[in-house]
Amino acid sequence: MSKQFDVIVIGGGPGGYIAAIRAAQLGKNVACVDEWKNAKGGPAPGGTCTNVGCIPSKALLQSSEHFEQASHHFADHGITVKGLSMDAAKMVARKDAVVKQNNDGILYLFKKNKVSFFHGRASFARAVEGGYEIKVAGAAEETLVGQQIIVATGSNARALPGAAFDESMVLSNEGALALTAVPKKLGLIGSGVIGLEMGSVWRRLGAEVTILEGLPEFLGAVDQQIAKEAHKAFVKQGLKIELGVKVGEVKVGKKGVSVAWTSAKGEVQTLDVDKLIVSIGRVPNTTGLNAEAVGLKLDERGAIVVDADCQTNLPGVWAVGDVVRGPMLAHKAEEEGVAVAERIAGQHGHVNFNTIPWVIYTSPEIAWVGRTEQQLKADGVAYKAGTFPFLANGRARALGDTTGMVKMLADAATDEILGVHIVGPMASELIAECVMAMEFRASSEDIARICHAHPSLSESTKEAALAVDKRTLNF
Numbered sequence: 001m002s003k004q005f006d007v008i009v010i011g012g013g014p015g016g017y018i019a020a021i022r023a024a025q026l027g028k029n030v031a032c033v034d035e036w037k038n039a040k041g042g043p044a045p046g047g048t049c050t051n052v053g054c055i056p057s058k059a060l061l062q063s064s065e066h067f068e069q070a071s072h073h074f075a076d077h078g079i080t081v082k083g084l085s086m087d088a089a090k091m092v093a094r095k096d097a098v099v100k101q102n103n104d105g106i107l108y109l110f111k112k113n114k115v116s117f118f119h120g121r122a123s124f125a126r127a128v129e130g131g132y133e134i135k136v137a138g139a140a141e142e143t144l145v146g147q148q149i150i151v152a153t154g155s156n157a158r159a160l161p162g163a164a165f166d167e168s169m170v171l172s173n174e175g176a177l178a179l180t181a182v183p184k185k186l187g188l189i190g191s192g193v194i195g196l197e198m199g200s201v202w203r204r205l206g207a208e209v210t211i212l213e214g215l216p217e218f219l220g221a222v223d224q225q226i227a228k229e230a231h232k233a234f235v236k237q238g239l240k241i242e243l244g245v246k247v248g249e250v251k252v253g254k255k256g257v258s259v260a261w262t263s264a265k266g267e268v269q270t271l272d273v274d275k276l277i278v279s280i281g282r283v284p285n286t287t288g289l290n291a292e293a294v295g296l297k298l299d300e301r302g303a304i305v306v307d308a309d310c311q312t313n314l315p316g317v318w319a320v321g322d323v324v325r326g327p328m329l330a331h332k333a334e335e336e337g338v339a340v341a342e343r344i345a346g347q348h349g350h351v352n353f354n355t356i357p358w359v360i361y362t363s364p365e366i367a368w369v370g371r372t373e374q375q376l377k378a379d380g381v382a383y384k385a386g387t388f389p390f391l392a393n394g395r396a397r398a399l400g401d402t403t404g405m406v407k408m409l410a411d412a413a414t415d416e417i418l419g420v421h422i423v424g425p426m427a428s429e430l431i432a433e434c435v436m437a438m439e440f441r442a443s444s445e446d447i448a449r450i451c452h453a454h455p456s457l458s459e460s461t462k463e464a465a466l467a468v469d470k471r472t473l474n475f
C-alpha cells in the first residue's frame with residue numbers, strides 16, 4: 001500500500017525542508033524525502049548548504065579568522081601570544097559537529113511540525129489519479145503518492161573538462177571543506193564565491209594560494225568600485241589572483257597537481273600545487289529523478305523549467321532553489337519554498353527577486369542588494385551615488401578593521417534606493433537594513449533620517465545615504 005500525502009517534497013536542503021515545514025504549518029499532510037548520509041550512514045538533511053556549503057564553510061572561516069587574528073592582529077591590541085599553533089584536523093572536527101547540530105535541528109523541526117521524513121532517494125514513478133507516485137530507494141524503501149510535488153534537489157559542483165573531481169587531489173566544495181592538513185601550495189580555478197571563501201580559509205591557515213580566473217574582470221557581477229577595493233585587500237593579504245587566464249591541461253599525480261595555463265598577456269605557464277580546488281560554478285541536480293517518466297521539462301542546462309511562480313510544465317509539480325533558474329543561494333531557495341507552500345494552500349506567496357541579498361564571507365566581507373553602478377549605466381537609469389569609508393567610522397576604528405566602504409545608489413529623480421554595495425567588516429549583517437529599505441521602497445533620505453546607534457558600523461550606511469545628498473557629517 002502506498003502512503004498518501006497532500007505534499008511530497010523531494011530534497012531536504014534549505015528550499016525543500018523549509019517548503020515542507022511551511023506546508024505543514026498550513027495544515028497539509030507532508031512528506032520530505034532526502035538521501036544525504038552522515039559519516040555513519042544516518043540521515044543528514046539540510047542539503048549542500050548544511051553539509052558541504054554555507055554552514056561548514058562559515059565554521060572554517062571563523063576558525064581560520066581566529067587564527068589569523070591571533071597570528072597577526074592581536075599584537076596591535078597589546079596582546080602577545082606565545083607558542084601559537086593550529087590543529088587543522090580539530091578545526092574540521094569542530095566544523096563537522098556544527099554541521100551535525102544543524103542536521104539534528106532539521107530532524108527535530110520535522111517532528112515538531114509533523115512532517116514525515118523518509119531517508120532515501122526519491123524518483124518519479126508515474127502520474128496517478130489526482131497526483132504522482134514517488135518511489136523512495138535507500139534506507140527507506142517506500143512508495144508514496146502525493147497530490148502536489150515540490151522538487152528541491154539542488155545542484156552539484158561543475159567539473160573542469162579533463163579534471164574530474166576525485167576529492168583527494170582535485171576538490172569540489174566537498175573536498176575543500178574536508179582537508180585535515182594545510183596544503184603547502186593550493187590552486188583554485190575560478191575566483192567566484194567558493195574560490196574566494198575557500199582560498200581565504202586555507203591562506204589564513206598557511207597555504208600559498210593561487211587562484212586562476214577566466215574572466216578579465218575580478219568579481220564581474222559585483223559593483224566594480226567595491227570589487228576593486230576587495231581585490232586590493234585580498235592581494236595585500238597574500239592571495240595570488242590571476243585574471244583573464246585560459247586553463248589548459250590538468251595533470252594529476254600522486255603528490256600534486258600540475259595546471260597548464262595561459263596568462264592574459266599570452267604567456268604559457270604551469271602552476272604546480274599540492275591540491276586543486278575547482279570552483280567554476282554549479283549545475284542543477286536532476287540525476288536519478290526519472291523526470292522523463294512523467295514528462296517533467298528540463299532546459300538545456302538540465303534545470304527544471306518553471307514559471308515565475310515555480311510551477312513546472314506539469315500540474316501539481318513545483319520546483320524551487322538551485323534546480324531552477326536564478327541565483328544559487330540558500331535564502332533564495334527558502335523564499336521560493338515558502339511561496340510555493342503558500343500557493344499550494346491557496347495563498348499568494350511572493351518572492352521579490354530584486355531584493356535578494358548576496359554575501360561573500362571573506363575578510364573583508366562583501367555584500368550587496370539591488371543593481372550595481374555598471375548595471376544602472378547599462379540600463380540608462382539616472383542615479384546618484386553616495387559612499388562612506390569605514391576608515392571614518394568610530395566603531396570600525398575601535399574594532400581595528402577599517403577596510404572598505406558602504407556605497408548607496410539612488411534614483412536621481414525619486415531618490416528611491418536602487419542598490420547598496422558594501423565591502424568591509426560585518427557587511428553580511430549590515431546589508432539586512434538595506435534589503436528592508438529596498439523592500440519598503442525607501443529613499444536614501446529615509447535612511448539618512450533614521451537614528452542609528454552610536455558607535456556602530458551601521459552609521460556608515462546612514463552616512464552613505466547622507467553622501468547621496470552630498471552631506472556626510474563625518475567625512
Ligand code: NAI
Nearest residue numbers: 190191192193194195213214215279280281282328359360
Ligand atoms: P561562481 O559562479 O560564484 O564563480 C565561478 C567563477 O569561475 C567565475 O568567476 C567564472 O568566471 C570562473 N570560471 C568559470 N569557468 C572557468 C574556467 N574554465 N577557468 C577559469 N575560471 C572559470 O561559482 P562558485 O564559486 O563555484 O559557486 C557556486 C555557487 O554556489 C554560486 O552560485 C554561489 O552563489 C553559491 N555559493 C554561495 C555562497 C554564498 O552565498 N556566500 C558561498 C559559496 C557558494
